[in-house]
Amino acid sequence: MSLLSWLTGSVFYDLWQHGREIEPLIARKDERVLSRSTPELERHFDETAVEQPRQNGFPVAFVMLLLLVAFALNLLSLLRLLPGLTPPLHALAFFAPALVVLATTISSMFMLARGFSAGLAGFAYLFSGLLLVTVAQLVINLLTGGGAAIPLLIALVALVGCRRLLNGEGFVVFALYCRTARLTRVARTLRLKSR
Template identity: 45%
Template sequence: MRLATLISGWLFCDLLAHGREMEQVIARGDNSLLQHSTPELERWFDKPPSELPRQNGFPLAFVLLLLLVAFACNLLTLMAILPKQTPPVRALIFFLPAILFIFSNLTATYMIARGKTSGLAWYGLVHGVLTVLSALLLVFTVLDGQTHHAVIMLVALLIMLACRYVLNGRGFILFVLYGRTQRIATLSRGMRIRSGQ
């Protein structure tokens, strides 16, 4: 856990831990969920979407962009280290993982907006893996004397630091908490209606 805190930041890890606790409460499906919501909050979230305040999704979009650029830097450096491939194979090696990466991150973003912790866990996993991979590739390229690729990996590491800053920033945390609170309030309201409270 200390390594994850060092890589992704204390606030992000705390947000993820809180989300996992809430997922356990939701999975139980009992009245303990009602302790995390109030009827007033549930009525407030029951308004039509046009009456609710608009949320600022820019922090999520910024994280998505930073992860994509860092992924591309890592993938291009890995491809340069591998033996030479034919152009069709090279294109396949780059575009297939890139498309899967984009699709996975968009799915995680959707899940975060819906208040689900699995999307947040995916962001944390991708950020951690890309940070460690960037550091390892930086060391390898420096030791191998590949200055051009070492600069690319240094840029990737700086991008991961910027991503860490956004993941622990106020805008990102507020967006995640808003989605999580909305989900809890909606589930609690349904539970109160079913029990006749």
């Protein structure tokens, strides 16, 4: 079991690995995609969005929210250790990384909703990085007696909640639905070309 599997959870990691296996087939429009789809499934996904059952994107939105909360609390705890910053530098030191993390979460959410495994990779790496930084800051804070550990504990709780959501049924079903929709679009195109 890899470190990333242990950090993110086995269900999420298996979902991501399945996506990594099937992604090249979809991207190349390989004929093997047809073995993973049926004409009935393709007809189902060919219906308009109004005719299809609604998909619940709330788990993905909550994952994004919890990642942003954990990031903000981590960065604020780190910036507290740098008291010599002027207010403009302090604002720049907060908002520049915040924009990068926000862009990463939004693009991961967009890619996930389009059925790409890159969305799962973005969430996995961001979650793992934040978890490692949070634990490292907590350990340093405890060893040095550096002060308030409450924001870091809240960030850790947010990350534990995020991990539960990433491995939860709602997130997995949403990701599989989006991936299957992408797969069936390619399979339908291949079937129509073969006729």
